[in-house]
Amino acid sequence: MATENLSIPGNTQVAELPRLTPRRLQILWGFLFITPWILGFLMFFLGPMAASFYLSMTDYNIERGGDLHFIGLQHYKDMFSIDIDWVDDGGKPEYRQDDYQTAFNVGALYFGAKDYRFWKSIRVTLLYACLLPFTLTLALILAILTNNQRVPGVTVFRTLFYLPTVIPLVVSSFVFQQILRAKEGWLNLYLLAPLGIKGPQWLQDPDWAIFALGIIGIWGVGRPMLMFLAGLQNVPTELYEAARVDGAGAWRRLTKITLPVISPIILYNLVIGLIDTFQYFVVAYVLTNGRGGNDFSMYFYNLHIYKNAYTYFEMGYASALAWVLMATVVTITALIFRSSSRWVFYSAGAK
C-alpha cells in the first residue's frame, strides 16, 4: 500500500496514512453514488427480510402487539406435521394427534396435517402450475403467427394480444367473474349454450375451478408472447434459408432452428411464469372474495399466507409460510437453471 510517512519534527512519528490513489478515489466516489441504493436496499429489502425471518420464529400476533415470544422452529414443525392413515372400510381416518385434519386422500390413503390448509394450498398451487406449459405454448404460437409479416394487420393483432396485460388485474378479475358465472355468465350463455352445451359451474365446481383460472390465464399471454416475438425476430434468417435449401420442412425448421435459438427466451418465460404462479393471489382473492373457493378449489398458497396474516392475525406463522415459499421458489429456479445447460442454447456460447 502506498503510504506517506508523516512525522512531527523532533519527536514522535505519526502512523502512516494510506494515500488516496486515483483508483481508490474512483472506488470511493462509486460507493458514494450508490449509497442511496444501498440504504434503500437495507431499509426496504434486507431489513424487512431479516425482521420477517426473526418473526417467523416467534408467536407474533398483531392483536397482542409487542407481547411476542421466541419459539424457534415450531412454526415450521407445525407446517410439516403430517400423519397417514389407511381407511379401507369407508370410515373416518384416525390420526395420532387430535388436532390433525385431513388435507387430502389418495384412494384409501388419508393424509392428515396440523395445518391441513397449508397442504391444500400447495396442491392447488401445483395444479395451477401444471397449466403453465400450455400458457407458454399458446404464447409461442401467437408469437409465431404475429411474426409473419404476410398476415394482414399483424401489428394490430400484436397490440390486441398484448393489451390485456395493461389492464389492472382486479378489474379484469371482476369482468371474468361475470363471464364465468354458471347461469348468466357470458361464456355459458353466449358461447356454449348456442352449441347445445350446458356449461359447468366454472367458479363453484371444484373440478372446474382450476380450468376457469386457466381461461383467465390466457388473458395474460401477451407478456410472454411479446418476449417470444422479440426472440423470433432475432433468429438469423440465413439459418432458415440454409434449412430450406437442405429440404427441411416447417416442423423441422421450428424444432431444429427456432426453438433452440429462442431457448433462452423460453427459459426466461418459464422462470418468470413459475414465480408468478407461486405468487398467484389477486385473481383468486377477487373471484372468491377471499374465501378460496368451494372445497378450497382456489385456495392458493399466497391466499393462505394472507389469511394467516390478516384474517387470523398470526404474523409469526405467516412469516414462516413466506420463508417456505421463498425457499421453494429459489430451489425450483435453481433446478431449472441447472437443467438449462442441457436444453438452452446460447448462440455466442455463453452460459
Added chain:
Amino acid sequence: MSRFLKVLFPIVMIVALLSINIGSTPDTSEAREAIEVRIFVGVGTGYRAEQQDAQNALADQWNAEHEDIKVVFEFHDNTTARDELLTRVAAGDPPAIVGPAGVRSIYETSNLWADIGDLIDRDAAELNLDDFDTASFNIYKLGDKRIAIPLGVYPSMMFVNETLFKEAGVELPPLEYGAWTWDEVRDLGMQLTRDANGVYLGEEGFDPEKIEVFGYDPFWANFRRSFELFSPTDAGVAIDGDTVTATFNQEAMVQACEWYHQGIYVDHFIPDADTDTAIGTGVSNPFASGRFAMGVSHTWMLGQGMKDAVDAGFADDWNVYPVPTAPNGVTTAPIHADTFAIMADYPHREEAWQVLKWLTSPEVSLVLNQVYGAMPARLSIRNEWEAAMLDLFPQLDFDVIYSALDYLDAPNHEGYMPNYAKAWDTLDRFWGDLRADPELDCPSALDNLNAEVQIIFDEQVAE
C-alpha cells in the same frame, strides 16, 4: 469541467437532497397545540358516500368550538377497512377511535381496545348512565374490561317487498311475533318465486334456470346470523368456566342448514351464492334490486342504502315484519350493536375520551344513529330517532321494530369465541359452501365443521 467542480457538484446534489427533506418541515407550531383525534370509520357502517357529509359536518362543528382537540373522520371501504386498520396497528400508527364497530369487530380484536372503565366511573354523572339500555351496555364488557359506551342497536326484522306479494296474489305475513314459522316462510317463498317469463314456481313452464324473483334471500348475512334465526342454544358456543364447547352441530343448526340448502337446490326460492352475488353487484342494497320478496336484515338497512335506493327510483311498497319462529318454538331476532372504541395504543387517552363522550352524547348520537340506521342506545332520544325515521320512511311499523328487542339473542350471535377470527372465518367458509354445493349433506358437514371449530377453540384455550 475543472476537478474542483467535479468534486463540488455531487456534494451540492447530496446537500440539496437532504435539505429538501429537512427544510420542508411545515410550521406545525399551531398543529402541535391541537391534538388530532382521528375516527376510523368503515369496519361497520358509516363509510358510504351518502353517510359521510353528516359525519364531517359534526366534525366541523366540534372543531369550530375546540382549539385543543381536532376531530377528523376518516372513511374506509368496509371490504378493506379491517385490513387497513390492522396494518396501521402493526405499523404503530393506530387511529384514536374506531367506529361504529359492531360486536364482532370488538370481540375479534379484543386486545386492541383501551379499558375505559375508570373513565366511565369518573364521568358517570356527565354520561347519565341511566339513559342507556342495560342490555346493550353490558355487551361491551369483556371480562373485567369495559371498552365502550353503546351507541346504537340494530334489531332485525323481515323486510318484505309488498308489491311482489300483491303481484303474486299472496297474503302478507302476520304482524305479530310468534304467528308464523320458517316452514310458512318456505311456503310463501315458493309462491312468490317467478321466472323471467313471469311463470311462478309450481306453474307449468317454470324455468328454474332463469329465476327473476326469489321468495327469500339471506342478503348480507353470515353463518352465525343466518343460523341464529333458528334459535340454537348459546349461539353455538357453550361456555362453562374455562371450557368452551362448540355446538354448531346441534339440532337447531341442522334444521337451519337443511332449510337453506333445500330452499336453494330443491325448492328454488332462495338464490345460490353465485346468483346472489350477481344480483347484489351494482345495486346499493340487494333488497332494493326488487328481485327478493323477503329477507331478514337489521335497521342498518334503513341507513345504508334504502334512502338512496328510494331516491334512485325503487318504488316498490315495502315494510318490516316480525321474524318467524324456529322449529323448536323459540323466536329469535338477532341484534347488532354498534359503538365507538378507543384504541389501547393511542397515546392521548384523555383527549380521545372527551371525543368519545361527545360522540355518545344525546345530541350527536341522535344524528349518528340516523345516519347509521341504528336505534339509539340512549332511551331519551328514541322518540326523536323514530320521528326522523318516519320522515324518511312513513310506512315503517315501529311496533315490529321495538318488539324485536324482546326477542334479541343472548348470548349475541357475534359474541365471544376463542380464536375468534379463525373460528369466524371457518364458519363463514361453511356458509359459502352451503350455498354453492348441491351435494352437501347437512348433518355430516356440520359434524365436520363442529370438530374443526372445536380444534380452533382448543388452540387458543391451550395457549
